[in-house]
Amino acid sequence: MVEDDADIAQLLDQLLRQAGYRVVLAASLQQARTRLTQQPFAALTLDLSLPDGNGLQLIRELRDAPATAELPVLVISAACEDGRLKLQGGVQAIDWLDKPFDPQRLLSRIRLALQGLPGRPRVLHIEDDADLRLVIAEQGRGLAEFVAAGSLKEARQRLQQGRFDLVLLDLGLPDGNGVELLEDLHQQHPELPVVVLSAQELPAEQFGRVEAALAKSRGNAQHFLQLLGRLLPAKENRHA
Structure with missing residues (x-):
């Protein structure tokens, strides 16, 4: 979960944990990069406006790396429309959810992103x-x-x-x-x-x-x- 707003991060964390997910928080692009080197993840939620850059930069990096090329990404941002335009639709396995978001819609999008993933040892x-x-x-x-x-x-x-x-x-x-x-x-x-x-x-x-x-x-x-x-x-x- 890549989100720098403490209140939104707390809400997301609570929603996802109550739904049975294990959550790791990153509050910046650099923290997200570090977390991604420490362990693999099943999905990533991403705010676009971060203190050290735009989340679109991280999406491009993920898609260029073989290990994360197909990692599901759910962008949760007030700037989704601008983000779509800048990516020009050329990147796969990305979903978009505008802020403020509906909690049930968020959980539905997460379930959809994870659908069909095999259980990993x-x-x-x-x-x-x-x-x-x-x-x-x-x-x-x-x-x-x-x-x-x-x-x-x-x-x-x-x-x-x-x-x-x-x-x-x-x-x-x-x-x-x-x-x-x-x-x-x-x-x-x-x-x-x-x-x-x-x-x-x-x-x-x-x-x-x-x-x-x-x-x-x-x-x-x-x-x-x-x-x-x-x-x-x-x-x-x-x-x-």
Whole structure:
């Protein structure tokens, strides 16, 4: 959700969350670009008048990038007519909603934008190295949605907030050892597969609780993705 007006952003956030959507806010073009590099999204709502430029610039960037070329965009703006004229109708997968908007019409447009999208597997990547998270999320974009957690505390919060199809776990975390989380996962999510990707060695008594334990290195990212491809296909339609 790309919107710089705090009141409208709060209203949109409340409407979408009540309808069951997970929402990430960006208040500027630069924030939106950053959010888009951190995780994939199913759709994007976009105001055109932003503090650091016009939203049409972001639409053009999205359509020029293969990963977001078909990302559904719903423009919510008081300047929709001007935006249509400037784009000259040459960009696909865009819908328009004038401000002030009707809440039910907004939800209807969002449902239409998402219609037919398959359910995507979700991987919780518990890793404090942000660069490594980005490498794996980018390389695995076609297989799953990667949700980041940089600590044990953040991982526990993510597990409470939503469902996942696999956990990718580093052991060396800033607030403890990832082995602590294995016991929680075993008790609370016994069917959730766990893959350890760490520079630390997994204790032998914990091997029965994980699908695999890999040595962490950027060169091992492809090895992990091959493993991910074997673990996730059967789960792909579970949440569709």
